[in-house]
Amino acid sequence: MTEVLLDIRGITKRFGAVTASDAVSLTLRRGEIHALIGPNGAGKTTLIGQIAGSLRPDAGSVWLDGRDVTALDPAARARAGLARTFQISSLAMEMTVVQNAVLGALGARGRVMRFFRDVMRDPALRAVAREALERVGLLEVAAQRVADLSHGQRRQLEVAVALTQAPKVFLMDEPMAGLGAEGSAQMTRLLDGLRQHAPILLVEHDMDAVFALADRVSVLVYGRVIASGAPEEIRRDARVREAYLGDEVLP
Amino acid sequence: MSLILFIEQMLNGVQFGVMLFLMAAGLTLIFGVMGLINLAHGSLYMVGAFAASWAAGLTGSFLLGLIAALTAAAAAGALIEVAVIRRLYARGHLDQVLATFALILILSEGTRWVFGSLPLFLEIPPYLSGPVRLPGGIQYPLYRLAIIVAGVMVAAGLFALIARTRIGIQIRAGEADREMIGALGVNIAALYTVVFALGAALAGLAGALIGAIQSVQVGMGEPVLILAFVVIVIGGIGSIKGALVGALLVGLTDTMGRFLLPVAFAQVMAPAAATAVGSALASMAIYILMALVLIFRPRGLYGVA
Amino acid sequence: MGWPEMRAERLLNACVLLALLAVPLWAWAVDEPFTITLATRLAILALAGVGLNLALGLGGLVSLGHAVFFGIGGYAMGVLASHAQSYTPLILWPVVIEGTKSMPVIWLVAMGASGLAALAIGALSLRTSGVYFIMITLAFGQMFYYFAISWPAYGGEDGLSIYVRNGFPGLNTLDPIQFFALCYALLGLALWVFARIMRSAFGLALGAARQNAARVEAVGIAPYRLRLVAFVLSGMITGLAGALFADLNRFVSPVMFSWQTSGEIIVFVILGGVARLFGPVVGAAVFVLLEHFLGGLSEFWHIWLGAVLLGVVLFARGGIIGLIAGREVRRD
Numbered sequence: 001m002t003e004v005l006l007d008i009r010g011i012t013k014r015f016g017a018v019t020a021s022d023a024v025s026l027t028l029r030r031g032e033i034h035a036l037i038g039p040n041g042a043g044k045t046t047l048i049g050q051i052a053g054s055l056r057p058d059a060g061s062v063w064l065d066g067r068d069v070t071a072l073d074p075a076a077r078a079r080a081g082l083a084r085t086f087q088i089s090s091l092a093m094e095m096t097v098v099q100n101a102v103l104g105a106l107g108a109r110g111r112v113m114r115f116f117r118d119v120m121r122d123p124a125l126r127a128v129a130r131e132a133l134e135r136v137g138l139l140e141v142a143a144q145r146v147a148d149l150s151h152g153q154r155r156q157l158e159v160a161v162a163l164t165q166a167p168k169v170f171l172m173d174e175p176m177a178g179l180g181a182e183g184s185a186q187m188t189r190l191l192d193g194l195r196q197h198a199p200i201l202l203v204e205h206d207m208d209a210v211f212a213l214a215d216r217v218s219v220l221v222y223g224r225v226i227a228s229g230a231p232e233e234i235r236r237d238a239r240v241r242e243a244y245l246g247d248e249v250l251p
Numbered sequence: 252m253s254l255i256l257f258i259e260q261m262l263n264g265v266q267f268g269v270m271l272f273l274m275a276a277g278l279t280l281i282f283g284v285m286g287l288i289n290l291a292h293g294s295l296y297m298v299g300a301f302a303a304s305w306a307a308g309l310t311g312s313f314l315l316g317l318i319a320a321l322t323a324a325a326a327a328g329a330l331i332e333v334a335v336i337r338r339l340y341a342r343g344h345l346d347q348v349l350a351t352f353a354l355i356l357i358l359s360e361g362t363r364w365v366f367g368s369l370p371l372f373l374e375i376p377p378y379l380s381g382p383v384r385l386p387g388g389i390q391y392p393l394y395r396l397a398i399i400v401a402g403v404m405v406a407a408g409l410f411a412l413i414a415r416t417r418i419g420i421q422i423r424a425g426e427a428d429r430e431m432i433g434a435l436g437v438n439i440a441a442l443y444t445v446v447f448a449l450g451a452a453l454a455g456l457a458g459a460l461i462g463a464i465q466s467v468q469v470g471m472g473e474p475v476l477i478l479a480f481v482v483i484v485i486g487g488i489g490s491i492k493g494a495l496v497g498a499l500l501v502g503l504t505d506t507m508g509r510f511l512l513p514v515a516f517a518q519v520m521a522p523a524a525a526t527a528v529g530s531a532l533a534s535m536a537i538y539i540l541m542a543l544v545l546i547f548r549p550r551g552l553y554g555v556a
Numbered sequence: 557m558g559w560p561e562m563r564a565e566r567l568l569n570a571c572v573l574l575a576l577l578a579v580p581l582w583a584w585a586v587d588e589p590f591t592i593t594l595a596t597r598l599a600i601l602a603l604a605g606v607g608l609n610l611a612l613g614l615g616g617l618v619s620l621g622h623a624v625f626f627g628i629g630g631y632a633m634g635v636l637a638s639h640a641q642s643y644t645p646l647i648l649w650p651v652v653i654e655g656t657k658s659m660p661v662i663w664l665v666a667m668g669a670s671g672l673a674a675l676a677i678g679a680l681s682l683r684t685s686g687v688y689f690i691m692i693t694l695a696f697g698q699m700f701y702y703f704a705i706s707w708p709a710y711g712g713e714d715g716l717s718i719y720v721r722n723g724f725p726g727l728n729t730l731d732p733i734q735f736f737a738l739c740y741a742l743l744g745l746a747l748w749v750f751a752r753i754m755r756s757a758f759g760l761a762l763g764a765a766r767q768n769a770a771r772v773e774a775v776g777i778a779p780y781r782l783r784l785v786a787f788v789l790s791g792m793i794t795g796l797a798g799a800l801f802a803d804l805n806r807f808v809s810p811v812m813f814s815w816q817t818s819g820e821i822i823v824f825v826i827l828g829g830v831a832r833l834f835g836p837v838v839g840a841a842v843f844v845l846l847e848h849f850l851g852g853l854s855e856f857w858h859i860w861l862g863a864v865l866l867g868v869v870l871f872a873r874g875g876i877i878g879l880i881a882g883r884e885v886r887r888d
Contacts, residue, residue, distance in 0.1 A: 052774070078776030090771045092764040100771075103764050107775030112761050113785065115749075119757040165775055288687045338870055344687055345618045349826055350869045352819045356862030364856050473815060477698045480691040488687060531706045538699035542680055545692065549683045 003030045005199055006082075006169045011050055011060035013043075013223075020046040021057065022223040028169060028199045033191065035202045035210045038220035044203050045087075047220065048173050051201070052084050053077040065168050078107060081168030083198075085161075087177055089154040091146045097157055098142040101129035104164030132163040136190060152183040159190060167198050176206040188212055211235070219243075255389050260510045261503065266395045268502025269402030273457035274479035275486070275494040276409060277450025283489030284425040284446050285340055288347050291331065291354035292454055292479070293472025299324040299455025300462035300471060301362060304373040313376035317459050324455020325448040327358075332447040337440065355473070363469045370466035373459070398460050405453065406495060413491065422446060426489060478505075481537055485544045487554025496552060501537050508536035565881035569834040576837070577740065584733040592732040593804070598844045599739040600800045605824035605836025606746045607793030612822065613831030614759060615786040616766030617682075621693030622821045624677065624700045625670035625791040627813035629798025631704070632666035634716040634808035641719060659724040659738075662799055670795025671788050673700075678787035682780055697818050704810035715809025722803055729803075739800055743837070746793055751833055753789075762786050794821070823861075827868055829875025838876050 006028035013021040020043040028034050038044055049055035051062055053074040061070040064080050072080065083104075091100050102120060105128035106112060119125065133139045136156040146154065155175060162170055175191065176184045188209045194200060204210050210217060211231050218228040221243045227234055234240055278292050302323035307316030331354060339347045375394045383393040413419040421437050425446075458472065465471070482501050486493025513529030520528070544552065576595060583591035604626055611617040639646045639655025647653040656662060681692045705713045721729045729735045753759045765772040765779040772779050802808045811817065820843070828839030846864065850857035872879050 073778070074770075074773040075776050075778040078774055084774050086770070086774070090768055090774070092767040092771055094767055095760075095764065099760060100764075103760055103772070104775045106757055106761065107772070107777045110776075112757055112777050112782070114757040115759075116752045116756055118752075118755045119760045120755065122757075161771075161775065282687060288690060335866065335870075344690060345612075345826075345830070346869050346873075348618060348620065348690060349822065350866055352823070353862040353865035353869065355819075356858045356865070360856045360859040360862070364859070474698070477694055477815060481695045484688060484691050484695065527706075527708050531703055534702035534706045535699050538695055541692070541695055545680050545683060549688075551688075 004028070005030055005065050006051075006171075006201060007063035008051065009061050009063065011047070011057045011062070013046055013050060013055065013057050020223050021050065023060065024220070024223070024225055025060075026201070026218055026225065026228075028201050030199055031195055032215040033195050033200045033202055033213045035204055035214035035217045036220060037204065037207075037210055037217060042220045043223040044220060045173075046223075048084075048171065048203060051171055052082065078165065078167075079110070082171060083162035083165040083167035083169070084171040085158040085173060085175055087173040089151075089158055091154060091157060091161070093147045094145065096143055096145055097133065097138055097149065097153075098126075098129055100146060100157060101133055101142075101160055101164050102126065104132070104161035105129050108165040108167075128164050128166075132160040135163060136160040137186075151178055152180075152186075155179060155183070155187065156190070159187075159194075163194070163197070170194065170198055170200040171203075172200055173203050174205060175202070176204060176209050184209055255387075257510075258387070258389055259391060260506055262391055262395065262399070264503035264506035265499065266399050266402075266502070267506055268499035269399050269406075270457050270461055270498075271475070271478055271482050271502055272406060272495050272498035273402060273453045273460075274475055275482040275498050276406070276491055277453045278476075278479050279483045279486070279489055279491060279494045280422070280446060281450045282483075284422055285443055287336065287340060288344055288351070289336070289450075290348060290351035290476065291358065292450070293474075293476030294355050294358040295324045295328055295451040295454040295472070296458035296475055297362060297469065297472040298327045298358070299458030300373070300467040301366060301371065301458075302455070303459035303462055304371040304467045305366075307373055308371075313374070313379070313463075316373065317456070320455045320459035321452045324458070325452040327455075328451025329444055329448040331451075332444050336447060337443065340443070359469050366469075368469065370468035371462075373462040373467055375463045394463065401460065405456070409453075409491065418442070418445065478537070481541050483551070484541055485551055487551030490551070490553040493551055493553030500540065504540050505533070505537050508533035512536070565832070565834075565877060568877060568881055572834055572837055572841070573744070576841070580733060580736050580740075589732045592736050594844060594848060596732065596736045596739050596804055597801075598840050599736065599743045600797050600804060601821075601824060601844065602837040602840035603739070603743045603746055603800065604794045604797035604821050605828075605840055606743070606750055607790050607795075607797060608821050609790075609825050609831065609836050610750060610753065610793065611783075611787050611790035612825055613835065614754065614762050614766065615783055615790075617783060617787060617790075618690050618822075619681075619693045619787070619790075620690050620815070620818050620822065621677065621695075621697035622791070622794050623697050623813050623815065623817035624673055625794040626798035626801065626817055626821065627700060627704065627808075627810070628670040628673055629666035629795035629800075630802035630808040630812040631710065631716075631798075632669050632795070633662050633722065633799040633802040634718060635710055636662050636665060637718045637722055638710065638716055657720070657722045659722045659729070659799075659803070662722060662803075663796055666795045666799035667792040670798070671792040674788045674791025675784070678784045678791075682783050682787065694815060694818065697813065697815055701810055701813040701815070704813050711809070713810060715807060715811075718802070718806045718808075721806055735804070739804075742796065742800065746796075747833060747837070754833065758782070758785070823865060827865065827875055829877035832875065832877045835875055835877055842876065 004027045008024060008026040011021050011024045024047060036044060046055060050057045053072055061068055064082055067080060069077050069080050102125050105125040106119065133142055136159050138153060138156055138160060141153060159175060176187055179187060184206055191200060191213055214231050216229065217231050217234040218225050219234060219240050226243055227237045227240050274296060278289060281287050281289055299320035303316035303320035306319030307313050335350060335354065339350055379394045379397050381393055382390040383396055385391055413422055421442055425442065478501060482497040483494055485500060486497030509530065512533045513526045516525035516529040576599065580592045580595040608622045611619050636655045637657055640657045645652050645654050677696045681689050684692060710716050723729055724738060727734045727738065761772060761777050762782045765782050769779045798812060824836045824839035824843055827842050828835030828837065846861055850860050868875060
């Protein structure tokens, strides 16, 4: 049996009368991309919040590489090996591309409370940052301010920063958001190669990308996982078609 | 310590709280609707006090003084809003702090220029002076009682204004969703000016009422402003109800702290030392209260998380 | 934009540093002690601003209560020196602690005490953010102000006078130019430390937390700790400035704790240009010069200070250095 690196066990979260997550269980195994899809309002954002640590579940637990991280805050979960990307690019906008990448490497290395050495001249951090930027194809713009980047480049930088963290697990919130066809194709190729580094829990609206990448797909509707399985099974699943896809024909 | 003295001090605390509410209500309203932190709110308090003592001195009528205070503070508020404040809504809090700090400098020194550095006085009118006999044989200054009554009436009026009237609905809509009220066709610029002037008028009224018990001088507004900040930090920013509860808490804590702490310390140490330690601690009491609220409710008692 | 502006800013910084040295040296040569004192005041206020700039500029923490640290620094000097000049020990139990007239000891005490105060105030205030943070720091400042007024042991409202300036080994601190040299050296040291911190791992993370706290959390760094450390360092530097300021005037009073003092320290940072290395120096220079020249012209010079400040906030958002040198970007 393949090793489970991220194990979400029966997470439940209520806001008043609304149950945003209803006993959700998911696993992420080494080497795979597990896509999480669902219509708007299905509770994906709430679920991501609970996995990343910005929201505390009412019940259930989150396990990262065999360790219960339910009580940890986002920073501690990141140190435990969870790297996330945001649906809306969340970067230090006034800093340069390479500074953002070095920040990621610094977070992963620790020893942040260093006050005198020039962090941008730290060879180890720079090497990690360069490698990640090269991987996503941003090395040429390394010295540019993030504010001056295009939207697509910012999406790539999100992934690069996650890469610098050398995580055990990636949690990606709509990495294709706002990308054109070419951008999506490029991002799809990039993510395809990343699963060797660490498995990806991929929350995505872009169905082409989902079915091109995912080893497994889970469908979230009204806070509940209504189906989970290989892409082919999901494509054929009647409940999924009814609840989520309507009459839309799947690719 | 007699019970009568205790009740008298409680009433003083309530009176102080009511005054703080008039200041804090405007601040919290302005923050809730426009998202603006206004350090110059204390200057409007000062404007009210100066206008009242000037008009009352000229006409001999305390009531005309109050009207002058309301008018002058509201007018100054509207003018400031149109000239400076409305350029700050889209800015960060730092810019708002600095620009309104600059306004304090300008208003304070401008007032000193016009009225000089000597404090002015505002006479309590004869029909409000002297003590009044309360049930239980308590003698209490009529004027302070009048302040409490006036403050409670203003508070009730404010709650009614926000709950019942058209402008109140717009204010609540503005707190909930700024874009929404624009989409509904409300003239946002005018609404903001009105809200700011309303807050200014409340501050001006507070300044005028207090002007008759303390001296009217430049710089009188800022200590009150900072207390009003403590009030809304405790009550929760944006909440009028929080401002009321916070104001009463702060008013009572401060007054009773100054009254009780020296007495309490006198039980365990020499009188002179007890007075020193007691009054030093009393001066910190409300800030300790604020710190406690922050530890348990970082967003204040009625603040939204 | 980019390199040329950065070079312009460095050139400007060098000019400022040189001018701040040249003017008092010239005044010394032509025997104008008042000008030296003015330059000393400038250097000390700039030092207070450098302290605040660490929290405000790098950390984005709009503290309206930095007078607390300025005042604690001042009172550290006042209390220690008053006990030394009256030959009464500060504490008798559990150990006897005597007062002192030695600047280095006073500085250490000033920095230690203001650092502790910053730790306590920061730990509470940093639980909140935005407007709450501004109001709470302002309120804590007021708390210290009233405490200083109502605590009679050290002068209460009247403050404390120290008859002879404290000493520094090997220097005659009563000589204005020597005391200036001391303050100038400390300002230079603080600027050097600030420049190092700006480029350090801590500075990178702190700056990123200012721009996007969620990003910093997502890479595994807790913004709260960064900000608390920044706040403490910031308070310590401002506390050191307070001790020097007290020594300059040989007098401390609760005014050092007042909200106006907090406001003025912010004004130094903003007039010059927030988060600029030399912002507080340029800002303090403008402030001291305005105070000196406008104060000579009109009793009401604060009106003009207010007008200048309003103009800078509304129309020149990069401060004075921003007007001259443009936007700063580090490119690595």
